[in-house]
Amino acid sequence: xxxSKIPAGELSQKWTKxxxxxxxxxxxxxxKIDIIVVGTGLAGASAAASLGEMGYNVKAFCFQDxxxxxHSIAAQGxxxxxxxxxNDGDSVYRLFYDTIKGGDYRARxxxxxxxxxxxxxxxxxxxxxxxxxxRDYGGMLDNRSFGGTQVQRTFYAAGQTGQQLLLGAYSALSxxxxxxxxxxxxxxxMLDIVKVGGKARGIIARNLITGELERHxxxxxIIASGGYGNVYFLSTNAMGSNVTAAWxxxxxxxxxxxxxxxxxxxxxxxVHGTNQSKLTLMSESLRNSGRIWVPKKKEDxxxxxxxxLKPTQIAEEDRDYFLERRYPAFGxxxxxxxxxxxxKERCDAGFGIENNDTQEGVYLDFSSEIISKGKQSAYAAGxxxxxxxxxxxxxxxxxxxxxxxxxxxxxxxxxENPYETPMKIYPAVHYTMGGVWVDYNLQSTIPGxxxxxxxxxxxxxxxxxxxxxxxxxxxxxxxxxxxxxxxYLAGDIRTGKIPxxxxxxxxxxxxxxxxxxxxxxxxxxxxxxxxxxxxGHIMWNKVGMARNGQGLTEAVREIDELRKEFYxxxxxxxxxxxxxxxxxxxxxxxxxxxLGQLMAMDALQRRESAGGHFREEYQDAEGETLRDDVNxxxxxxxxxxxxxxNAETLHKEVLNYEYIKIAARNYK
Amino acid sequence: MxxxxxxxxxxxxxxxxxxxxxxxxxxxxxxxxxxxxxFLEMLDQLNEQLVNNxxxxxxxxxxxxxxxxGMCSLYINGRAHGPDTAITTCQLHMRSFKDGDTIYVxxxxxxxxxxxxxxxxxxxxFDRIQQAGGFVSVNTSGRTIDANAxxxxxxxxxxxxxxxxxxxxxxxxxxxxNGSAMLFAGAIVSKFAxxxxxxxxxxxxxxxxxxxxxxxxxxxxxxxxxxxVECPKGISLENIARMNREYLFATLK
Numbered sequence: 001x002x003x004s005k006i007p008a009g010e011l012s013q014k015w016t017k018x019x020x021x022x023x024x025x026x027x028x029x030x031x032k033i034d035i036i037v038v039g040t041g042l043a044g045a046s047a048a049a050s051l052g053e054m055g056y057n058v059k060a061f062c063f064q065d066x067x068x069x070x071h072s073i074a075a076q077g078x079x080x081x082x083x084x085x086x087n088d089g090d091s092v093y094r095l096f097y098d099t100i101k102g103g104d105y106r107a108r109x110x111x112x113x114x115x116x117x118x119x120x121x122x123x124x125x126x127x128x129x130x131x132x133x134x135r136d137y138g139g140m141l142d143n144r145s146f147g148g149t150q151v152q153r154t155f156y157a158a159g160q161t162g163q164q165l166l167l168g169a170y171s172a173l174s175x176x177x178x179x180x181x182x183x184x185x186x187x188x189x190m191l192d193i194v195k196v197g198g199k200a201r202g203i204i205a206r207n208l209i210t211g212e213l214e215r216h217x218x219x220x221x222i223i224a225s226g227g228y229g230n231v232y233f234l235s236t237n238a239m240g241s242n243v244t245a246a247w248x249x250x251x252x253x254x255x256x257x258x259x260x261x262x263x264x265x266x267x268x269x270x271v272h273g274t275n276q277s278k279l280t281l282m283s284e285s286l287r288n289s290g291r292i293w294v295p296k297k298k299e300d301x302x303x304x305x306x307x308x309l310k311p312t313q314i315a316e317e318d319r320d321y322f323l324e325r326r327y328p329a330f331g332x333x334x335x336x337x338x339x340x341x342x343x344k345e346r347c348d349a350g351f352g353i354e355n356n357d358t359q360e361g362v363y364l365d366f367s368s369e370i371i372s373k374g375k376q377s378a379y380a381a382g383x384x385x386x387x388x389x390x391x392x393x394x395x396x397x398x399x400x401x402x403x404x405x406x407x408x409x410x411x412x413x414x415x416e417n418p419y420e421t422p423m424k425i426y427p428a429v430h431y432t433m434g435g436v437w438v439d440y441n442l443q444s445t446i447p448g449x450x451x452x453x454x455x456x457x458x459x460x461x462x463x464x465x466x467x468x469x470x471x472x473x474x475x476x477x478x479x480x481x482x483x484x485x486x487x488y489l490a491g492d493i494r495t496g497k498i499p500x501x502x503x504x505x506x507x508x509x510x511x512x513x514x515x516x517x518x519x520x521x522x523x524x525x526x527x528x529x530x531x532x533x534x535x536g537h538i539m540w541n542k543v544g545m546a547r548n549g550q551g552l553t554e555a556v557r558e559i560d561e562l563r564k565e566f567y568x569x570x571x572x573x574x575x576x577x578x579x580x581x582x583x584x585x586x587x588x589x590x591x592x593x594x595l596g597q598l599m600a601m602d603a604l605q606r607r608e609s610a611g612g613h614f615r616e617e618y619q620d621a622e623g624e625t626l627r628d629d630v631n632x633x634x635x636x637x638x639x640x641x642x643x644x645x646n647a648e649t650l651h652k653e654v655l656n657y658e659y660i661k662i663a664a665r666n667y668k
Numbered sequence: 669m670x671x672x673x674x675x676x677x678x679x680x681x682x683x684x685x686x687x688x689x690x691x692x693x694x695x696x697x698x699x700x701x702x703x704x705x706x707f708l709e710m711l712d713q714l715n716e717q718l719v720n721n722x723x724x725x726x727x728x729x730x731x732x733x734x735x736x737x738g739m740c741s742l743y744i745n746g747r748a749h750g751p752d753t754a755i756t757t758c759q760l761h762m763r764s765f766k767d768g769d770t771i772y773v774x775x776x777x778x779x780x781x782x783x784x785x786x787x788x789x790x791x792x793x794f795d796r797i798q799q800a801g802g803f804v805s806v807n808t809s810g811r812t813i814d815a816n817a818x819x820x821x822x823x824x825x826x827x828x829x830x831x832x833x834x835x836x837x838x839x840x841x842x843x844x845x846n847g848s849a850m851l852f853a854g855a856i857v858s859k860f861a862x863x864x865x866x867x868x869x870x871x872x873x874x875x876x877x878x879x880x881x882x883x884x885x886x887x888x889x890x891x892x893x894x895x896x897v898e899c900p901k902g903i904s905l906e907n908i909a910r911m912n913r914e915y916l917f918a919t920l921k
Contacts, residue, residue: 065739074736083816122810132820132832135820135821170798178800275702275713276709277708571722573723579784
């Protein structure tokens, strides 16, 4: 039975009062308790640092060579917080409300309110750690706005906010490692969880350098292993990002919630060709300054694709600023899914501008911003009659200060200068909002196994609006888990060290070993990437930006067949006891196969369009989403049913909206 | 996109089974490489070819593939991260090479970065420098002072950010004839030295960082400046000067 454990009482007081009732572990008892943290991005590093500082024995694991490399580092735009420094009417309630609305009323009120409440503390914490956020000339923190909101609540550090926040969390973690409170295991991958008496009591990890399987025991296990966007092969995720840790706990009893909710990010660099390994995101903050358009006339689009016309040759009146046209109130700042679908709609209708076989892509144009900011800068400098050249020069300097690294990144990848010609962008898989089901304590359905950040599902809307995923990762790690994990561990102060020489550890290690051996002895004919790309192809075409019943049914069957073929015909070179990246990939793709099928099944049962899940059958005459709040106002949590994924059982956690009136989401 | 053509290349790649085994350069031929591919995508293509031929693929470090995680390394034609400046290996594209080129690919070369396998090296010494003092000793309660209670001049915040933009890739060490980590360590010291936060422990911080740097076997700085030239993030030599100044003041205290 799913119990969300949301405390009773007034929404704005729930977390405060609940914290007062949670059990504590006294400082002298904390060293008797071991905690494992898997993944050291924003959520994992902040959790490991906080728990280490409290005095628990923490073991932290990451597959990279250093925690500083976690993919949180790539987040560009910023982090939201309800500080109202800009005096534009922001408040905890407004951040909460925007997030719930942005999540299409498919997130838990209590979780999201807690997130909004602690958001201010996150900024205070990070500044105290020496995170160099952008400042104005008075020395105060600067803010900008992001998609889906009408206030300026986003704190940032150029286009490298994720990097700076992660380095903050990494430095806090490093301090604890240096003091011996946290033991760090780099280049290690968790390959199974170990349950003793129904509780999470340890993990099996593979040392990726030696290939040795290691047993690590603990009184609680925290999974902070990130998202599963790489199921699509092409995504904005780092190459190593995977679902393995989350999927292994699913197979041992943790429910997996809303896997079909995948965020498609509207501003990525379009695909260049068949050898492409991943997609690169351009920060959504660019939508503050760029205007998105395609040609109004089909013949212009065709001429551009054929290389006969340049975008700068299209006259202003022949450009279709389709977001501004369709959504005048939010314009280019509509939420990500709205912007993504609108771009797809234009490209599907034949107005795409990319001159390769995909013909996908729309323009993100900075020319009017360059002129308007150039005029402002000239005026501010006392030049009230600047020439056009002066305006453009000053405007470009303004853009460079605000987005310089992004423009440089774009130019390196595409060999085109975005100061001179509009960027080309297209949507891509970016963030996964589904994940392991957790209760209000961030505990999964396995007692003692907690899940944080992108790996859990809980603050769905938060992950969908820009600049909110960073907020959720740090909120979970710094300000939620230290309380709720302690509450759980209060019952464990007399347990003593968990031994690793028990049948439970034997069994878990043996099963990991046998799956490794199976791959190495398979002697098939095709590479792991061959299968991963095929899986990605099915996922993008049939479980992508827009899905329908027929496509999803086909996807379930095709993935089933692909999975069988994968086990029959994959070839994995090398040995078990060495650095073997092909083996690492094979183990991860095995999990992506199962998850991919579950994503299709979840999308199939959700007969509505909501929150990053768009079913073509459920849209209105104008192509906007049609939610079904009567039948689908629930979290879909799947229970593993054995090696046949079709045997998963769906459990429903009905979402009760006590404080917010569910309304149609309208960005017009 | 711009070029959209295919080239054929010859590769001379350092192969080393593990830390203990002696390595050597192997030669490979790779056809039909799109000039729009990144250098790492080219290596993916090579590995696909090797695996299909039942040969062992080349191990190399990489992750985000968008120039920010710092995981990718590689000495390419004798230069850290290859022929272009101010980029990581994942941002290097094959349009920088010509049809028929021979490209040498080697791991980072430095005593403090031992080779693990092929092109993969161990950079954990950087983590230990960070653990020795690269932090502000503030607890993680979030109940510190309001973030705007301490104004920071924009100029200082911007320069701190420039130092903090270091991605810890190790190109500075690999390009230095002394194998010095001073640019990396200087960036950490500067990041904090330029902000009011953490000022109280500045003396201890720089002493600890310098001590750890020496213990790890990194060489000293002789102002050649190769590190700055090869740094993908444009971390400036000023940071080394600032660290030296901080260190001098610390020793005088």
